[in-house]
Amino acid sequence: MRMITKHSILLGLWVSIAAVQGKTPNVVFILADDLGITDIAAYASHFTGKPIDELYYETPHMDRLVGKGVAFSQFYANQLCAPTRAALMTGQYAARHGFTTATPLLPTYYNQGMPAPEGFNPHDVLGHKDNINKQQAWTNGRTNTALDPSLQTLPKVLGGHRSAFIGKWHLGGHGAKGFQPLDQGFDEAPAWFDAGGSAYFKWAKHWDKKRLPYPEMPQKESHMGSAGSAPHAAYLTDDLTDRAVRYIESAVADRKAGKDKRPFFLYFNHFAVHTPLQAPAETVAYFKNKPQKGTLGHNNATYAAMVKHLDDSVGRLIQALEAGGVMEDTLLVLTSDNGGVEYTNPAATDNFPFKGGKACLHEGGVRVPLVCWQPGRFGGGAWCDTPANCIDMLPTLAALTGNNIPGNVDGISIVPLLENPAAKMSPRTFYWHYPFNVIVNHPDNGLPLTPHSAIRVGDHKLLWDWHGKMVLYDIRNDPYEETDLAEGMPEKRDQLMKQLQAWLKDHVAPRYLPVRNPNYDAEKDDRKYPLVDLTGALK
Numbered sequence: 001m002r003m004i005t006k007h008s009i010l011l012g013l014w015v016s017i018a019a020v021q022g023k024t025p026n027v028v029f030i031l032a033d034d035l036g037i038t039d040i041a042a043y044a045s046h047f048t049g050k051p052i053d054e055l056y057y058e059t060p061h062m063d064r065l066v067g068k069g070v071a072f073s074q075f076y077a078n079q080l081c082a083p084t085r086a087a088l089m090t091g092q093y094a095a096r097h098g099f100t101t102a103t104p105l106l107p108t109y110y111n112q113g114m115p116a117p118e119g120f121n122p123h124d125v126l127g128h129k130d131n132i133n134k135q136q137a138w139t140n141g142r143t144n145t146a147l148d149p150s151l152q153t154l155p156k157v158l159g160g161h162r163s164a165f166i167g168k169w170h171l172g173g174h175g176a177k178g179f180q181p182l183d184q185g186f187d188e189a190p191a192w193f194d195a196g197g198s199a200y201f202k203w204a205k206h207w208d209k210k211r212l213p214y215p216e217m218p219q220k221e222s223h224m225g226s227a228g229s230a231p232h233a234a235y236l237t238d239d240l241t242d243r244a245v246r247y248i249e250s251a252v253a254d255r256k257a258g259k260d261k262r263p264f265f266l267y268f269n270h271f272a273v274h275t276p277l278q279a280p281a282e283t284v285a286y287f288k289n290k291p292q293k294g295t296l297g298h299n300n301a302t303y304a305a306m307v308k309h310l311d312d313s314v315g316r317l318i319q320a321l322e323a324g325g326v327m328e329d330t331l332l333v334l335t336s337d338n339g340g341v342e343y344t345n346p347a348a349t350d351n352f353p354f355k356g357g358k359a360c361l362h363e364g365g366v367r368v369p370l371v372c373w374q375p376g377r378f379g380g381g382a383w384c385d386t387p388a389n390c391i392d393m394l395p396t397l398a399a400l401t402g403n404n405i406p407g408n409v410d411g412i413s414i415v416p417l418l419e420n421p422a423a424k425m426s427p428r429t430f431y432w433h434y435p436f437n438v439i440v441n442h443p444d445n446g447l448p449l450t451p452h453s454a455i456r457v458g459d460h461k462l463l464w465d466w467h468g469k470m471v472l473y474d475i476r477n478d479p480y481e482e483t484d485l486a487e488g489m490p491e492k493r494d495q496l497m498k499q500l501q502a503w504l505k506d507h508v509a510p511r512y513l514p515v516r517n518p519n520y521d522a523e524k525d526d527r528k529y530p531l532v533d534l535t536g537a538l539k
């Protein structure tokens with residue numbers, strides 16, 4: 001396969017490749033933030049059998065997408081924002097690059113003007129710790145905060161596309177110079193912010209702030225983001241949608257006018273529906289009075305309103321593509337970066353019937369929606385039940401656009417599944433790694449999460465709680481993780497554990513692993529199971 005470059009398009013090579021593979025599509029990739037798998041009504045209905053009109057959330061546009069496209073029932077992200085974003089951008093496991101968690105703005109070697117110790121990344125945080133007032137047998141590993149700009153990233157791999165980034169970045173060390181969307185290969189970034197969350201009202205001043213967050217930071221001004229040109233819509237989700245629609249319109253107009261003949265790639269990363277829970281009052285009022293409130297544990301009117309504005313956004317993008325006459329030439333992708341948030345009080349949402357939510361490695365934390373649609377090419381409202389992973393998106397988009405898949409990716413192209421959702425594929429192996437004690441409670445024992453790693457091989461998934469426990473589930477037959485097979489299938493359990501530890505040893509630098517706490521006092525621990533160091537193969 002030939003690499004498409006800007007040069008080769010000018011030379012007309014695009015035509016010969018297009019003849020083989022069909023016209024190279026535009027790509028509109030919508031990444032929702034914290035959208036749980038059953039937050040889309042069509043997904044909730046698929047898993048629970050409840051009719052859509054009995055559900056609380058209203059997602060008619062996303063439901064239409066599910067009805068027209070290919071919807072994946074076993075698509076995996078990571079447990080939190082930044083790790084999934086790093087994996088999407090590179091096609092590689094995020095832990096390989098030190099993206100083991102998502103942090104707020106915290107001191108790093110770089111932003112404190114300190115030299116990084118030998119073997120460390122300047123953008124590793126000095127320490128990240130939840131405020132947990134409990135005994136912890138393991139202390140936290142480290143995390144990186146800025147994605148290495150020398151890596152092959154989505155916009156670089158789709159080099160023949162004009163590209164734009166809009167929305168939440170969270171991969172740039174919170175404003176580090178040289179690590180922002182334009183530094184990673186995007187041609188334009190009409191509005192972006194390098195943080196985990198944003199206010200939904202009156203955000204612009206904050207996004208445009210140039211004052212350095214730490215005076216020792218070795219750059220002149222902060223590169224946290226840009227809210228784009230005024231005026232702004234009142235609500236962030238609507239404003240980013242306005243900008244995304246304008247980008248599509250201008251790319252279509254440029255192509256028609258012969259000004260820029262390249263297909264376009266819009267990577268639109270919403271802040272919705274991440275906390276803070278904020279939405280326009282009239283939308284919230286509508287949901288407060290909706291009789292379906294409480295169905296599937298969904299009862300937060302503000303959250304329902306946030307989901308509604310996200311859904312409107314999807315509808316407006318489809319409308320813009322249709323109005324521009326390019327829907328048939330465009331692959332539309334919708335996914336989320338982690339499961340829905342259950343840990344706020346009151347809870348934002350519920351990932352029922354899946355166990356756990358954001359921050360958990362259980363299915364509710366990492367299984368997310370993925371819908372892909374290109375009318376006339378991929379779609380038909382089929383469900384694909386083959387497991388896939390966010391590391392697959394870069395190789396998939398590369399293959400679809402006639403570009404080379406970089407040799408070091410961990411994912412594979414799932415184009416065969418888009419072409420035939422019932423296609424048989426060889427069983428896959430997936431890994432997760434989360435070396436932190438977390439304030440979010442474990443869905444089974446109700447105690448703050450300990451460091452966890454996990455592996456899925458074929459149908460079986462092993463979750464390793466570093467405190468000393470392994471649980472094993474048959475995800476195909478037990479997707480809601482109700483029956484632990486660890487005792488009944490010790491050989492399978494040990495085989496997966498060995499494979500997981502071998503992967504950690506080969507791919508994750510030691511500083512991104514948890515460390516035994518020398519001061520751990522079991523007498524003061526609420527855990528009903530003892531500390532057992534299972535790191536055997538890692539030593």
Ligand SMILES: [Ca+2]
Binds near residue numbers: 033034081274337
């Ligand atoms: Ca997220």
Ligand SMILES: [Ca+2]
Binds near residue numbers: 342354
């Ligand atoms: Ca739940």
